[in-house]
Amino acid sequence: MSRWPYPSPQRQPTESGPRGIPAGDQTPALFVHEKVLLQSRHLAIMTLKIYVVFYTTFGHIYKLAQQQLKGLNSIEGVQGILYQVPEILSPDILAKMHAPPKPDVPILDVHDLPNADGFVFGFPTRYGNMPAQFKAFWDATGVLWQKGALIGKPVTFFTSTASQGGGQETTIHTALPNVVHHGMIYVPPGYGFGAPMYGLDEVRGGSAWGAGTFAAGDGSRWPSKTELEFAEYQGAYFAKVAKKLAA
Template identity: 40%
Template sequence: MAKVLVLYHSTYGHIETMAGAVAEGAASVEGVTVDIKRVAETVPEELAKASHYKLDQAAPIATVDDLKDYDAIIIGAGTRFGTVASQMRAFLDQTGGLWFTGALTGKVGGAFTASATQHGGQETTFQGIHNYFLHHGMVVAGLPYGYQAMMTLDTVEGGSPYGATTITAGDGSRQPSEIELGGARYQGKHIAEITKKLHG
């Protein structure tokens, strides 16, 4: 069985929802098992509560050593000023030991993200995460244009060849649309299929 990890950080629940859709798509591939885990919140609890963070998330907290156990790692986190959220960066910065031993070499990596606005730094966020995968010797997979729904101009939608995305609005009021969730499922399935070919 090929093993896929969906690893995420979600402040207000948007990325948590997207992570569920990515996992659903990956799990639809026969011979693939999927786990969803999240990275630890680094914001002090009092501040997180005062800022209305979504703290009731069911996914267990991941450890760095967990990454060795999977054939694919799909990372989701929000965009912060054109780069990935600091909570995810803090987790990834602890993987130097895995890099030193080549523990992630040959695994498949993919990413998904969110921003408040249509052009809020999503592509530069992907670039940073993809750089991480490449430094670990991983194979990078995005969201192919085979998912043609992301090409619509009829409504405001996320979606990128670099990975699934959602747009949250400045106040966080916009939830992932069906097109965006469909992109997340498509990407999850796409990565799982590649992983199965390489590691199944």
């Protein structure tokens, strides 16, 4: 005689019930709900949103940004989205600088930053620092800093300078405190681009810290084939790292 006061439960025939669970499965409904919820969350994070956020005066950074976007979108499960930061110079000043019209790219609101899974930021140099336009953008993220809204998000940089000694590395160095204070993770491309990183047969922007180009003092030089390919490589590499961090 069984000591258990009730008959032992008998498993029903393996007939499929709702959501593919056998009809006789004794799995509590709560566990089923949690399993479905976990599956839904997994599907939701399959596509990472990476913002390519840039500031450009004459278009050189925009060219590199397009290549970064191309690299990001070449990786399955990653969606790159282009944005630019607001301009703070007046139309009159820009006209005196002979600056062309801005690209037809949406302007990013800083409050939208937490909606991205990672960032590729691009800006030209101003005496070895990011330009005032991008600094103003970062200065507006104080509320996000207070909330810790960007902690743990991966980020990488690219830049442009007028000359070979104009700050290809320094401009990125001096931008790092902004992401460090937000607790973000900097992802440099390193030397993974390969042979072009070591070549001395051509003028080439970029470094292990990030892609780059030389614009010349009058803005007459445009990104070379190698510089564009480096930017595309950086975008693809960053996408792969972002996926690993999100796994």
